[in-house]
Amino acid sequence: MFTHKPPTSPYNIICFDGGVIRGLLTAVLLEKLEEELNAEELRANHPQKQLRDYFKIIAGTSSGSIIACGIARGFSAKRIKDFFKEYALKIFPPITETLISLIWRLLNTDMNFSEFDTFNILSQNPEGAKKFMAQPVYDGKGLEDVLQHIFGYEEFGELPQLVIVPSYDVYNNEAVIFKNNEKEFKTMPVWEICRASAAAPVIFPAHVTHNQEFIKSIKLKENQAEEAGEEPIIKVGREGIPLIDGGVVANNPVLCAIAECRRQFNTFPSVVASFGSGWTLNRITVREAQGWGGLNWASLLRNVPLMDVFSDGSSDATDYIAKQLLLKGESEYFRFQPLLKKNVSAFSAATDNLDLLVEIAEEFLETQECKDDMKKLVDSLTSHHCFFDSVVEAIPHLSQS
Numbered sequence: 001m002f003t004h005k006p007p008t009s010p011y012n013i014i015c016f017d018g019g020v021i022r023g024l025l026t027a028v029l030l031e032k033l034e035e036e037l038n039a040e041e042l043r044a045n046h047p048q049k050q051l052r053d054y055f056k057i058i059a060g061t062s063s064g065s066i067i068a069c070g071i072a073r074g075f076s077a078k079r080i081k082d083f084f085k086e087y088a089l090k091i092f093p094p095i096t097e098t099l100i101s102l103i104w105r106l107l108n109t110d111m112n113f114s115e116f117d118t119f120n121i122l123s124q125n126p127e128g129a130k131k132f133m134a135q136p137v138y139d140g141k142g143l144e145d146v147l148q149h150i151f152g153y154e155e156f157g158e159l160p161q162l163v164i165v166p167s168y169d170v171y172n173n174e175a176v177i178f179k180n181n182e183k184e185f186k187t188m189p190v191w192e193i194c195r196a197s198a199a200a201p202v203i204f205p206a207h208v209t210h211n212q213e214f215i216k217s218i219k220l221k222e223n224q225a226e227e228a229g230e231e232p233i234i235k236v237g238r239e240g241i242p243l244i245d246g247g248v249v250a251n252n253p254v255l256c257a258i259a260e261c262r263r264q265f266n267t268f269p270s271v272v273a274s275f276g277s278g279w280t281l282n283r284i285t286v287r288e289a290q291g292w293g294g295l296n297w298a299s300l301l302r303n304v305p306l307m308d309v310f311s312d313g314s315s316d317a318t319d320y321i322a323k324q325l326l327l328k329g330e331s332e333y334f335r336f337q338p339l340l341k342k343n344v345s346a347f348s349a350a351t352d353n354l355d356l357l358v359e360i361a362e363e364f365l366e367t368q369e370c371k372d373d374m375k376k377l378v379d380s381l382t383s384h385h386c387f388f389d390s391v392v393e394a395i396p397h398l399s400q401s
Contacts, residue, residue, distance in 0.1 A: 011056040011261050012271040012381065014071070015254040017315055017337075018062025018247040019277025020200060020346040021088055024354060026067060026275045027081035028361035029336050033273075034077040036378045044382070050074055052161055054381045057269070059164040059257040061246040063277065065197040069151065069190050072159040072180075087146040088349035092138065137347070140195075140204040147191035156193050157186025162264070164256050166246030167196040170206060171237045172218075175249040177256055181264075184217035196243035203347060206242040215241065252276070252315035254322050268331050271380050272322065276315060276337030278344065278360065334377045338364035 016026055030051070038048050052058065052071050060068025070080045156163070157180050165178040178185045178193050185193070188211045196207040209215075218236050225232040250256055254274045261269045319335055326333045338360055345353050364370055 011265055011267065011269045012054060012273075013057045013059070013254070013257045013261060013269045014055045014068075014273045015058075015252065015257055015275065016060035016064030016067045017253075017274075017276045018060075018064050018198075018245065018251045020063055020198075020203070021084065021092065021349065021353070022277035022344065022346050022357060023063030023067060024081065024084035024088075025338065025357045025361045026064065026277050027077060027084055028358055029275055029338075029365065030067065030071075031077040031081055032365050033374065033377065036374060037381060040378050040382050046382075051077060055161060055273075056265075057162045057164065057257045057261055059253040060197075061166050061249075061251055061253045062198045062200065064253070064275075065165040065194045065246065066147070066150075068163055068165065069159065069194055072161045072163045073151065073154070073190070083146075083150060085354055087149075088354060090142045090146050092347055092349040093142060094349075136201075136205050137203050140199070140207075143198065143204060144191070144195055147194050151190040151194070153189050153191070155186060156180045156188045156190050159190065162260065164253060164260055165193050165197045166249040166253055166256060167193075167199075167243045168246065168248050170242050170244055172234050172241075174234065176243060177249075179260065184213050187211060187213045197246040199243060200245040200247065204245075206244045208240040208242050210240045247314070250314070250318065252318040255318050255325075258322065258325060268326060270331060271377070272326060272331065272333045273377055273381075274319065274322070274333070274335045276335070278338045278340040278357075279315070280340045280344075282343070332376070332380050334373050336364075336370065336373065 016023075019026065034051050037051070037054065041048050052074060055071075058068045058072050060066070066083075067080055070083070071077075156178065159180050163178075163180045167176045167178060168174070169176050176196075178188070178197070180186060188209070192207065192209060192211070196209065199205065199207045215236055218234055218241065221234045222232040222236060225234075246253070252274065254272060258269065258272065261267065315337075319337075322335075323333060340360060342356060342360065344356055344360070365374075
């Protein structure tokens with residue numbers, strides 16, 4: 001028997017915000033959900049399922065793309081949490097290694113180091129200063145190595161659930177919404193999808209893709225415009241397509257997932273579970289907001305406040321719109337977003353920073369509001385999942401969708 005009205009649709013969605021290393025916080029919340037789902041299935045004498053089995057659509061941006069693809073791949077939440085803890089230093093090396101990498105990258109430029117003053121960078125000639133400040137903090141090799149280790153060379157189209165990952169094509173100034181059921185993205189390796197979505201400006205270099213199917217789809221648009229006698233807006237660059245962090249498009253990808261549910265299945269989802277990576281309370285004073293220039297807003301020492309402003313603001317707006325779209329009684333919407341009352345770096349792999357993220361997540365899980373929402377979500381997912389199983393048995397063609 002159902003404990004509440006059966007869903008009008010068996011399509012459930014789970015989404016993960018971007019947050020760089022704060023993805024560890026998200027993974028801790030997800031681990032709790034997984035534990036509660038397993039406990040509920042055990043109480044009902046049902047076989048335990050993988051987390052992915054409860055959802056038809058899985059979406060994630062930036063670090064959230066790693067979580068989303070991991071879940072779709074069949075990884076447990078605990079395994080994903082351990083990935084963040086184990087490989088954090090590989091992705092965000094200590095300051096000494098970072099400086100050495102930066103120096104090597106500078107040596108590969110034609111900067112005149114005989115005139116270089118490390119204590120007064122802005123005194124350099126304009127071209128020299130530009131070259132120094134143009135370097136991303138990290139070279140991205142550690143991130144690539146970790147993603148290749150986690151996902152190997154499995155293709156995006158091989159993931160069984162519908163997976164959505166936003167990125168941004170800076171060459172064509174166009175949002176790219178990777179979907180593993182679309183031809184132009186199916187052959188891209190999962191690691192490459194995540195690398196593109198996690199290429200945070202200032203922090204990592206853009207990811208340049210040469211994937212044949214993706215390039216072919218862009219070339220087709222270019223040819224169609226030329227055949228119509230128009231100047232092509234979308235083009236293929238000589239060196240490939242440079243892609244950056246999906247957070248500039250949709251740091252919270254929940255609307256992308258809801259829209260895709262409407263497009264694919266002509267219905268709103270039954271359940272939407274949206275997981276944030278924490279919103280900050282780092283207040284920017286009037287003096288700072290009026291006086292800061294580019295270096296201040298992009299300062300790693302201040303945890304790149306521009307990114308926090310963009311990502312928090314974007315996620316909040318998306319959360320508001322999702323709540324208005326999903327009518328109560330037809331869809332259930334859950335948003336888990338802890339407040340970061342303590343100073344947490346999104347770019348530090350220091351043990352105390354990682355421990356603090358885990359501590360904040362665990363404290364949030366102990367709040368009554370979170371406990372209530374988690375219980376409701378578990379009840380909804382297990383009830384809806386039973387309903388979905390019965391529908392698939394009764395109508396076999398649904399299992400082929």
